[in-house]
Amino acid sequence: MNVIRPNSLQARDIAYVIHPQTNLAKHEQTGPSIIMRGDGIRVYDDSGKEFIEGAAGLWCASLGFASDRIAAVAARQISTLGYYHSYRSTAHPAGIELAEKLIELAPVPMSKVLLQCSGSEANDTAIKLCWYYHAAHGKPEKNKIIGRMGGYHGTTVAAGSLSGKPDMHVDFNLPLPQFRHTLNPHYYRNHLEGETPEEFATRLADALEAMILEEGPDTVAAFFAEPVMGAGGVIVPPPTYFEKIQAVLKKYDVLFVADEVICGFGRTGNWWGSQTFNLKPDIISCAKALSAAFMPISALLISEKVYQAMVEQSRKLGSFVHGYTYTGHPVAAAVALEVLNIYEEMDLVAHTKRVGAYFQSKLAQFSEHPLVGEVLGVGMIAGVDLVADKAARTPFPNMPSIDEHLREAGLIVRVIGNRVAFSPPIIIEERGVDEMLKRFGTALDRAYADTRSS
Numbered sequence: 001m002n003v004i005r006p007n008s009l010q011a012r013d014i015a016y017v018i019h020p021q022t023n024l025a026k027h028e029q030t031g032p033s034i035i036m037r038g039d040g041i042r043v044y045d046d047s048g049k050e051f052i053e054g055a056a057g058l059w060c061a062s063l064g065f066a067s068d069r070i071a072a073v074a075a076r077q078i079s080t081l082g083y084y085h086s087y088r089s090t091a092h093p094a095g096i097e098l099a100e101k102l103i104e105l106a107p108v109p110m111s112k113v114l115l116q117c118s119g120s121e122a123n124d125t126a127i128k129l130c131w132y133y134h135a136a137h138g139k140p141e142k143n144k145i146i147g148r149m150g151g152y153h154g155t156t157v158a159a160g161s162l163s164g165k166p167d168m169h170v171d172f173n174l175p176l177p178q179f180r181h182t183l184n185p186h187y188y189r190n191h192l193e194g195e196t197p198e199e200f201a202t203r204l205a206d207a208l209e210a211m212i213l214e215e216g217p218d219t220v221a222a223f224f225a226e227p228v229m230g231a232g233g234v235i236v237p238p239p240t241y242f243e244k245i246q247a248v249l250k251k252y253d254v255l256f257v258a259d260e261v262i263c264g265f266g267r268t269g270n271w272w273g274s275q276t277f278n279l280k281p282d283i284i285s286c287a288k289a290l291s292a293a294f295m296p297i298s299a300l301l302i303s304e305k306v307y308q309a310m311v312e313q314s315r316k317l318g319s320f321v322h323g324y325t326y327t328g329h330p331v332a333a334a335v336a337l338e339v340l341n342i343y344e345e346m347d348l349v350a351h352t353k354r355v356g357a358y359f360q361s362k363l364a365q366f367s368e369h370p371l372v373g374e375v376l377g378v379g380m381i382a383g384v385d386l387v388a389d390k391a392a393r394t395p396f397p398n399m400p401s402i403d404e405h406l407r408e409a410g411l412i413v414r415v416i417g418n419r420v421a422f423s424p425p426i427i428i429e430e431r432g433v434d435e436m437l438k439r440f441g442t443a444l445d446r447a448y449a450d451t452r453s454s
């Protein structure tokens with residue numbers, strides 16, 4: 001039991017701070033775990049305990065948790081121009097350079113960049129742009145947005161509606177009425193007896209088509225997908241899935257938005273998840289590793305066809321009436337530019353392919369463990385499914401106490417339901433992978449021992 005001392009940081013946190021994605025009643029008793037500093041892939045708490053951060057924070061701290069080089073860039077930008085907006089045709093060099101760089105890096109031809117502050121904001125704006133696009137084409141009733149069960153796109157009103165996570169909707173009056181959710185592409189959990197991964201993919205594309213037909217193709221605006229579902233438990237789609245899904249979208253003039261908030265910038269072994277899975281999106285949202293999480297910034301990469309619709313709307317309505325005070329913040333933009341420079345210097349793709357292949361092969365060895373039903377991953381992201389019965393693929397009704405054992409072993413990873421998600425900082429090397437997985441093995445064995453003794 002955690003003893004909270006009066007006036008300690010823990011006590012002051014309980015007194016003043018609300019934590020997202022937290023049981024607030026429990027937090028009043030337990031208080032926070034407080035992280036004091038970071039160094040490469042490691043972070044240290046207020047007792048001095050060291051952890052390997054195998055989740056990169058929230059899938060984002062690609063370059064680790066501290067950087068003098070980035071600090072110097074941020075300081076220089078603040079001394080030169082610490083703030084300016086980009087409303088009403090106003091610009092600054094960092095915003096222009098970052099947009100130019102993102103268009104150069106884009107996985108498919110893209111035309112323009114709209115800078116934003118977070119992944120949720122980027123997806124919210126993308127939803128608005130899909131509505132705007134169809135309105136520009138005289139089809140305002142083409143306004144339904146399809147996400148996927150288990151998909152995660154943020155927690156703002158629209159991005160939360162798009163997310164296919166019922167616990168995010170309950171008592172928040174969500175989802176909004178225009179949102180639908182199609183089937184989850186997790187083969188291991190959702191395939192039918194005897195169904196191959198390709199047949200499973202066909203069934204899911206057929207289900208999407210049936211949904212579009214049932215709703216009426218003239219009412220469906222867009223489909224959003226993460227190349228690899230992250231917060232849904234790291235779900236790598238089965239072969240042919242996106243090929244079949246994209247054929248359906250094309251047939252019914254449904255825009256495709258790739259949510260690259262996690263997958264962008266090396267996570268799947270390429271610059272973009274869209275390259276790993278051969279996606280041809282009309283809009284891409286990205287965030288997180290864009291600035292290696294040193295600054296809050298996100299971006300929408302917008303195709304020429306969507307941009308032209310936006311221009312038409314400006315002609316008709318007088319302005320693109322959308323924006324945020326911090327859109328394209330110069331400090332965040334300067335930091336993101338430097339992070340992209342670092343990715344190029346470290347040869348991001350070669351690095352993530354090499355270390356990613358090592359990580360996947362080492363993690364796959366856990367498939368033999370009695371608690372493990374599935375190990376599924378690509379590049380620098382993976383999920384491990386823990387099961388009560390391997391043959392029947394039965395999840396635990398109550399998960400074993402893996403969380404505590406992970407912390408005790410000095411490893412931070414994300415436990416999502418019955419899955420353990422890995423997304424280490426991209427800078428991790430083979431030695432770091434070995435140490436991370438050794439700690440995981442220790443935690444897994446202890447959790448298994450608990451299940452045997454209970």
Ligand SMILES: Cc1ncc(COP(=O)(O)O)c(C=O)c1O
Pocket residue numbers: 058059118119120121123152153154155226230231259260261262287288
């Ligand atoms: C795929 C995806 N999209 C969007 C978001 C939301 O990003 P943010 O938390 O920056 O709003 C997340 C966050 O984890 C995400 O994983």
